[in-house]
Amino acid sequence: MDLFDEAGRENYARRAPLAERLRPKTLDDVVGQTHLTEKGGPLRVALDRGRTGSILFWGPPGTGKTTLARVLANSVDEEFIPLSAVESGVKDLRNALNSARDRLKYEGRGTLVFVDEVHRFNKSQQDALLPALEEGFIDFIGATTENPSFEVTAPLLSRSRVLRLRALSEDDLASLLDRGLEELGAGISDDAREQILRVSGGDGRRLLNTLEVAAAGTKNVEVSDVERAVGQRTLRYGREEHYDVISAFIKSVRGGDPDAALHYLARMIEAGEDPVFIARRLVILASEDIGNADPHGLPLAVAAAQSVQMVGMPEGRIPLAQATTYLASTKKSNASYRGIGAALEDVRSGNSPEVPMNLRNAPTGLMKEEGYGSGYRYAHDDGEPEGMNQRYLPDEISGRIYYEPKDSGAEAEVKERLARWREGREEREGREEREG
Numbered sequence: 001m002d003l004f005d006e007a008g009r010e011n012y013a014r015r016a017p018l019a020e021r022l023r024p025k026t027l028d029d030v031v032g033q034t035h036l037t038e039k040g041g042p043l044r045v046a047l048d049r050g051r052t053g054s055i056l057f058w059g060p061p062g063t064g065k066t067t068l069a070r071v072l073a074n075s076v077d078e079e080f081i082p083l084s085a086v087e088s089g090v091k092d093l094r095n096a097l098n099s100a101r102d103r104l105k106y107e108g109r110g111t112l113v114f115v116d117e118v119h120r121f122n123k124s125q126q127d128a129l130l131p132a133l134e135e136g137f138i139d140f141i142g143a144t145t146e147n148p149s150f151e152v153t154a155p156l157l158s159r160s161r162v163l164r165l166r167a168l169s170e171d172d173l174a175s176l177l178d179r180g181l182e183e184l185g186a187g188i189s190d191d192a193r194e195q196i197l198r199v200s201g202g203d204g205r206r207l208l209n210t211l212e213v214a215a216a217g218t219k220n221v222e223v224s225d226v227e228r229a230v231g232q233r234t235l236r237y238g239r240e241e242h243y244d245v246i247s248a249f250i251k252s253v254r255g256g257d258p259d260a261a262l263h264y265l266a267r268m269i270e271a272g273e274d275p276v277f278i279a280r281r282l283v284i285l286a287s288e289d290i291g292n293a294d295p296h297g298l299p300l301a302v303a304a305a306q307s308v309q310m311v312g313m314p315e316g317r318i319p320l321a322q323a324t325t326y327l328a329s330t331k332k333s334n335a336s337y338r339g340i341g342a343a344l345e346d347v348r349s350g351n352s353p354e355v356p357m358n359l360r361n362a363p364t365g366l367m368k369e370e371g372y373g374s375g376y377r378y379a380h381d382d383g384e385p386e387g388m389n390q391r392y393l394p395d396e397i398s399g400r401i402y403y404e405p406k407d408s409g410a411e412a413e414v415k416e417r418l419a420r421w422r423e424g425r426e427e428r429e430g431r432e433e434r435e436g
Contacts (some may be wrong), residue, residue: 017212018212019208019209022176022183022208026075027075030067030068031172031176031179033063033068035166046072046076047072051076051110052072052140053139053161054140056142057141057144058144060165060167060203061205062168062200063168063203065116066116066143069114072141077109078112081100081112082116085118085119088115097132112139113139113141114140114142115141117145119144126153126156127153167201167202170197172204176204186221188220191222195226195227196211200272210226245271246281249264249281250281252328253282254285254332261324262321265278269317275313278320279304279305279308282305286301287337288337289334291334292333292335292336300323303323304323333406335404335405336403338404340402343402353395353396356392357373357375359373359392387421388422391429
């Protein structure tokens, strides 16, 4: 390399985006994804072997898929050939594979082929990789933001190990932000720091790109600089707003106002609130405030939470909105929530008598001799009532009623049914007492 080449490389390095300048060189420098990079993790094991094999990195944008591929390339003694499925075709791929075959044949050196956005390769392009993987003259890493089950062909999927990357946590982003500030020689106000972490949405590249634009022309980044960098006015959404808005959201759903609930949901989404946090609160609400008045509420909330984790944002806003409007618009009951509260209060106050003998388990002969399980009436064999064929609470608290269904939705039917069962039990006990 001559002096001009060296100077050109330095100039390029200075002009490279901040995210590129901070790209880690070793696994120890990687921020986040510790489940993959920690001791004993799959990537550490790959480095110990000296080969990566065939890997599919699946995760949201800006979580380190390309970074991990380059780190692995730096750490194994193989030629690294990066391809982009957006720009490369079958011809480019075949050229890369032919050179890899020749390299192994004449130089005895392997090749690591990296395909970014591999889900954009069509079936024939993905199939072109299969002979090389079968013969073993390349190692392969593919990166995708889409579910490989749907976007990667079955033969390629079966030959690859899928490693799931997670959105960067706030702590991960904070660490990355500090590295960026050090590289730029800039400071940042507390409010601006909070804003930039929030608008990054778990995306490390977005954080560094935003920081680089925000820090241009200033030595201390303020909120106005972040707003300029993201191209819009950012919502005020500090720690206090985090609690206030989620509180208003839950109360709007509980109070049956889907429009207000959607407003607060939109504020949280726009401010970069963790969608998994929102989904968890909806799952809790579905049991606490709706319960058996609408038994479909909880499965829907759980499905929305799973959907958010599966598809990520921004698409995750759709199942969140569906769950929000359904739960806000349906019948409500907090009877289950109140019931467990009353039962816990009894237990914590020491009101927990011995379990009745007829309800106890009797796994040994001695326990049977002692009367364990004696007198238990198997409900399916009783043939009389639909439920409550005997007393199940200890005698000392046999009159306790913790669960009091409301006259709301499906729970009204539950209330009528339980009342009928209790009445039937009372009549049967009276009859048995009279018959001696």
